[in-house]
Amino acid sequence: MAERSAVVGIGQTKYDRCLPVSMDGLVRQAALRALEDADLTFADIDAIVIGKAPDALEGVIMPELSLCDALCAVGKPIHRVHTAGSVGGSTAISASTLIESGMYNTVLTVAYEKQSDGNFMWALSGGRSGGAGAGGSFAPWIRNYMRRSGAPEHIGWKVAAKDRRNGAKNPYAHVSQADITIEAVKESPMIWDPIHFLEVCPSSDGAAAMVITNAAGAKRAPRPPAWVIAHAKRTEFGVFPGRDPVKPVAGMECARALFKKAGITDPRRQIDCAELYVPFSWFEPMWLEGHLICPEGEGWRMVDSGATEIGGDFPVNMSGGVLCSNPIGASGMLRLLEPANQVRGTAGDYQVEGARVALGQAYGGPSNYFAMWIVSSEPNPTFE
């Protein structure tokens, strides 16, 4: 790469079932907050990279064009990224790549979803009513993971309770349940057996934005930058003979490429915390294994031992994760944005003490699109 990239501004809206703002107003709010954090204005932005989940979610076709005014993108390059649920992650990585290429000095990246304007279930089933929904697709894979790993059923409940408690520390979170118990998760209605209601992500409105700049921009920034150390994206077909959706090859390849680029040889020890895309509780142990953070069969043991709690040796989804806020297009960006919050020391009540190196991951489609990055408080962190 010609240049280094760093996050110098972060902006989020509150996540909620239905925010009383227009789609324009929504992306605008996140963008302005990110600019304010970076002490910049729209005039300082060279290009905009925007991402959201399929247009059918709100029925606005190519919204990047109609959102130009709200993002002050008139007369500037605007890029749209589209990789299903992982899109927020891919969008941030695309913005980072534009900086690293030396093409632009400062880029604004925005991701959003206004889920209340449409119907997720309908849009994701290709406009067919009566579909089984995302949970109906993922539940059989979760059952397979449980069978193969021997994980006891309380693991899912434990992840859900942890994430909802973490969400209570995040002022932007849609769902926060500070006093939730494992028992309450277990007793909640079964939706897609073995997934209980409280193990399912909500449907949220919301937007997230980051200002990403080069080394010179990072030097000028008023607050500590989060240096982008490495990023990787991988895709595989959603369906093919021999595919293992519980541990997709693309997910492993993406993690391998990422760790190699970052110089990480022992991810569990060398990474301080992670935000993983966990829309259903069981994906926490599945991705810990599927992204080679721990050996096969160890993911659920990490959960069981409390290692993924804030204060554990590998905290996961300190912000509450997708289980607490799910503005789909932005959900992936949040997974990359929150690690930046951690290494900048701006994560507030869910800050992991001394976080130096953090991992963000997003996935989409039938577990076949992956986007990951590693950020650090140091431009060139070394690992022992």
Next chain:
Amino acid sequence: MLAAKHAYPRRWPESTKRGTGPDKILPPPVADSSLLSQQGVVIMAEFPISFTLEYPYTRTLGPVIGPFLTALRDGRILGIRCGDRVLCPPMEFDPDTGETLRPDLVEVGPSGTVENWTWVAEPSRKHPFQEPFAFAQVKLDGADTTMTHAVKAVGQAAMSTGMRVRAQFREERTGSIGDVYFVPEDDARDQSIAPGEGEVEISTHLISLTYDDTLYPHAARYAQGLLDGKFIGQRISGDKIAIPGKGYDALARVMLTEADDVELATTGTVLSYTVLTPVKYRGQTETEPYLSATIILDGAGQSLTQQDIRNIPLDEFRVGMRLRAIFKPAAERRVDDVDNDWMYPSIGDVVERWEPTGEPDVALDELPESM
């Protein structure tokens, strides 16, 4: 062949060419061996399937469009002050500087001047009028920008640039842009509009799209197989069988032909399942918990997902169980939802039920990891 052509219009039906829109829905494919030519080669254009996507989306209107639509419902047109100008339709942000505009709304019109126009000779069912009309850019009195809207005029000859038009409001107003239309000023009549109640904050938009998807040859053979009560897959590298085939081998990156088609068994093994407890959402038709199973057909390299199981009690269903597909009678088989999408493939509505074969279960450690 001829019969099939008459039954199934070509990709662009005459009705579409004439611009009468998607009102004419193509007949759904049914079990009919005449879809196949004598040589068994399916001509793509003989297997078009018509899809209609339709959903009532909502829009959260915000601080500017909300009051604008509320005013339309009440028989008034509002613009927004932006520096020295008045923008109509109003915008949330200054189109020049990007600054957020204060919601300083002012009434404009009801008359204005046509700055440009085009004649819509053959309206579609979604147009504001079902008889010919004009779309015009109207600069309302008091506004500095134009609003594109419909002008109801007796004919194209009645339209001209620079002509004066006046707003007319519909009898039934809902707080939408369609509450108003324009007529030549001389045709305008005075209206007495009673204001509605409350603010318009969310609008509803029934967005629909009807399109014809013509199945690729391999997908047409797969669909025809389903109508014939067969599961047709395609053999790819490594002696694996994909179902449905993609028409190419995604792993070896080579094209496949009809010679690679393989008829699979109608028996298979349960790889996994979920029990769905229906949640309420628009369009939901389910009310009781039901099984949705992942089944791998004998010999197949990939499974059939989301197979409805209604005939086996929930507590008897298990991974490793052996099942056989019992097809519906030929005349009842439908493949309406089979399309070229291989990511979320459908087996149409051809299977009556999956019936236990009575064979011993497959041992769990003998199940493939692939789903």
